[in-house]
Amino acid sequence: MDDGEEGGTSLLAWVRTVLSALLCAGTSWTVLMKAALKACRTTATKAGSGNPTTFEDMLHGNPLKLPRYPIPSLKMTMQRWLESVRPHLEGRPEEWQRVKQLAKEFEMGDGAILHRCLVQRDAYTAAHPPGVFGKHTYVDYHWEDLYLVGRYPCAINCNPYMALQPPPKTYTPIHSDPQVATAAAFVSAHIKYVDMILSGKFEPDAGICVHQHALQVGTARTPKRGCDTLVQHHQSQHIVVITGNRMYAIEVFGSRNKSSQSDCHHVRTHAAVQQGRRSHLSAAALATAMEGIKAAARACPPPVGFVGYMTGTDRDSWAHVRAALEASNGVNMASLQAMDAALCVVALEDGPDVKAAPLMSTAAARAFLTGQCGRNRWFDKHQLCVLPSGAAAVNFEHSYSDGMAWCRNLGQVWHDMYSVPSRTVKRLPAVPTHTWPVPVRELHWELQPQILKAIALAKDGLEADCSGLSVELLDFRAFGRADIKRWGVSPDCVVQMAFQAAYYALHGRLPAVYESATTHRFHHGRTETIRTVTSASLRFIQALQPASGASKAEKRKLLGAASAKHRENARASNAAMGVERHFYVLKLLARELATGAESMGKAFFNHPVFELTSTWVCSTSNVAHPFLAHFGFGPVTAAGYGLGYMTQADYIPICISSFAAAGTDASAMARHIEATLLHIQDICN
Template sequence: MRLTTLPRSRLPPTSSLLARSAFTPIMAPRRKASSVPEGYKEDLSKGKMLRFEDSLPRLPVPSLEETARRYLKSVHALVSETEYQRTKKAVDAFVGEEGKPLQERLLARAADPNCKSWLLDWWNHAAYLGYRDPVIPYVSYFYSYRDDRARRHPAKRAASVATAALEFKRQVDDGSLEPEYMRGQPMAMSTYQYMFNCCRIPGDSVDSPQKFPAADHEHIVVVRNNQFFKVPLTVNGQRLNNSELEQQIARIYEVAQPAPALGVLTVANRDRWADARKKLLAAHPANEQALRDIESSGFLICLDNAAPVTLEERAHQYWHGDGANRWFDKPLQFIVNDNGTAGFMGEHSMMDGSPTHRLNDHLNSLIFNHKIDLSEQPVRSGLPDPRPIAFHLSGEVLEAIDAAAKEHRQQISSHELKVQAYQGYGKGLIKKFKCSPDAYVQMVIQLAYFKMYGKNRPTYESASTRKFQEGRTETIRTVSDESVGFCHAITDPAVPREEAVRLFRAALTAHSKYTAEASDGRGVDRHLFGLKKLLREGEKLPALYEDPAYAYSASWYLSTSQLSSEFFNGYGWSQVIDDGFGIAYMINENSLNFNIVCKRLGAERMSHYLNEAASDLRDMLMPDLVAQPEKAKM
């Protein structure tokens, strides 16, 4: 499913990023262990977290006819009438004959009792593990935390983040974490196994995840000045308390010496990193254990030699920094700066955004709502100092480090990033307008793009399919005839406001309908991807896949995703094609936040148009809200 019509075409990395988990699941109130949703069975032998996994439904296979209808509707909004008729002819042939044997093979794969998801292995390989471009900037994503005024000192800040993360880790490790729910239905929790004590391992042409037993690897890794330290979490059978963790981290600040930027290898092209890793292992026998100490750690804490202040400075620091003082193959990296600001970097291959969103939202809730003990506690006098992880670097490895650092600088310098922190209103007012907040902000983005380019182009948003076994994401194709009609109407002074409002609400309805269908595993893109995977050697490629509209309609000029938290002041990643934008957004109660990334297309101008579009929608809808009679106060 490589797109070949543009210079650098990519599968959308699922923030979301992926694609990313854009459509944040609705968390139901905590259920009692005895409360079993209708139609589900619980197996408590698997622990609370995984008790519903085996009774989750499997990802469905839509019929050829319904995918054809949905696909044609999405394409109609993007192409000329002549192009559409050509596409319709190809689709009719696909439904009539060409696609039938592929559909039969896919149904057989889905029916295999040993296959929990017909999609998972294919998707993990195509979108992530087989993807060879650097994970930064193209795949991984960041969260920027709200400031903790009670813990400005970086060692205190890092210790509090570690303590809160370890409390969440305890629940994942012992299986006591309550599952997530969407509209009362339990969601797949299987990807949580790749959260802690896990690492992506580079390989020739394809990477692999490696999971390490938590009980045998009770340590985290802290990195400062590119020097890695192993910090045991248990000493003499007793867990380190928050004050002891703070002392360990403070000691690292004191003793860390500048070292070669070994971690920058993890941000290189994946094949080059696989080659460099072999050279690193060959350089000295001790390097194997040093690598294992990092890869098997619970997570990384990165103590950065930086002091970002503005939202854009923070976004740059958490998204990429200087490419060093990191190990980008780790699923979880918590980043703390010298001025106490903090954030998170997530590796995307085995988890989408929603699990790490829950982790990061939860750990900040523990800290800010005083749900864990971060008071001064006794520190044992006999605690050993954190141990530096010693690497022996050959000339070949040092050359690879220099090449990776140069490659990273070139990658980042070709990008631009802007943050639009819109303070005019947020979710509270959007709900008063009786609109879906996510659909509303998608129309803000569509209008902004239309203002900038005078047309709408293919737009990706991700929907979570974690209601199914081993579920990940499906594409929401945002652009519709309704959204295009609305963008034309609101920018045409001859169109009455009332008509623009009517078209706007029709666009919201179309978007919400597609979102619901995608979340039910009935989108277009994963189904067509799966069918194409089942072509056998020598079989003719169906005309649908050769039709230019197929590649164009999946060229994501806008790659978008939403994850919202009152504890975050930023969230983002990269665009997925060179001619496109990556727009991550948060919808908070009284504000909207957009992180805009592109390859020198005009991020600042897009930021301006997002601000303008958000104000335009408010001004369009406000007269109707003001005209509503006030509710009588009881």
């Protein structure tokens, strides 16, 4: 769902969302009104007041007094699941009847037992925080399985990118080198944002959980055998710049009253940060430092081995190499610690493939997503990627944060970078700056032959993965969100219908489609899935086919029905009343409670229809903000598509990715999406 629109929703709209979901479940009006009053009471303490909150409260508390993540009724979940399954069984009435019977048996049997167990656990946890089964939501205990347990590489499979809009034409760059100018301006604004969080000046968005914003400060994903860990370094003072596959640390904070550069290296306490005694390295000084880094990297021969390639390979291989690096000597350990603790990583691209790549190009999208096959990348950290042209994007590590949190960060950072006034984005607080000469320290590595061999294998594997990945950026300019709203339908629905129709045209069947919805209006809420394929969307897709004979008026009516259903499903998912998280935890509980080789709910969870409709052939997400140019990510299944899109006011950029060897075709998908969007325009005009 559109993170931008959802981020600006008022408390009243949130209450309406919750009520809509409850109403769909058949809840009485008396219960609905009580739920509304409770939501208002529990959310109104600070939501929308703009009162700053402390870093500790953001990290460990619930400063907005947000409600606990709800558990849908099993009946509601089964009903929604059957609705999402029905269009995939169109024309197969006997199989549809069997699936309905299977769902009923699960709901009345194993499912009921598992659901009761889940409800009891959640009640226990809520009464005895932090609890052993989940600190704040019923999904918490299992959430790490979605990201940190996965042994797949972060590159392509996990990390998305968000590309920033270029500066306004009236902006005067702080440096003649556009790459250095963009990087220095971004870092200067980003460390202001970090300092705002640490100093207790962060003003929460109305009714939006702030926990992820606290995690934006110096958090690193660390590879471990079987399951990665997250480590936060909120007292960090430095950033890391990577170029020419070499890594350099720059200290960006210092004491306001300090006159000697040596004191810049003194580690300040968090209390000192709160008292506001430190100053920031100025944007001009950052630009000078980065200019020197580029010159130093060019003057050096290529490094014998680039450890960053390991962050783009499978997690167990990286965990093995990292353990060897930590055990080998203090030089390697110090470099690993510097990478982990960096407030951000800046990747200055230097390869020939991206020298002339404009911002709105497939070459730029590929560079932002993977780098040049992992060159100048450290995928375990959020990193700013800047092309020689100055075009930039943030490639972010996804395990602990979602798009909404990073859109808040990037919105304030972008407006501060270019001094752009806004009625909806608050300016970052002014800070003292310094220009003292700051020593730039290269991070060194002493690599044993077996580690160099592992790095070479990781590099070859990443190159193979990247060469097998197709990326296409569709910069659709015929219309945008403003035109669609005049048609009286959901902008998000229009794009989703284009995805379904394009896949249908290419592959002859409906895809299982995942669209990300945000649940950040609950304490520690993350995401839920909008199952966008519905019977209403199927009827519309069928009407678009040349042989249907449907008139424009009929197609327009079917689009309206599909849009209404899409809105209903999106609202339910944003209210945590979707299907995926509930089923996910029930399935894990079934494994936990299994006796021998037999697990509860096996007939249901292992049924081919369950697998078919939970294998996300089209993984989609919509993030629309005017300071962003486009964003994208890789497919989540081998034979699928990754579809990152933005319903901007007057255009719709879509990044399409797929694996060529799997029978998918990103270029053909782009052509069919464009054709469908133009068809819809013709229908609505």
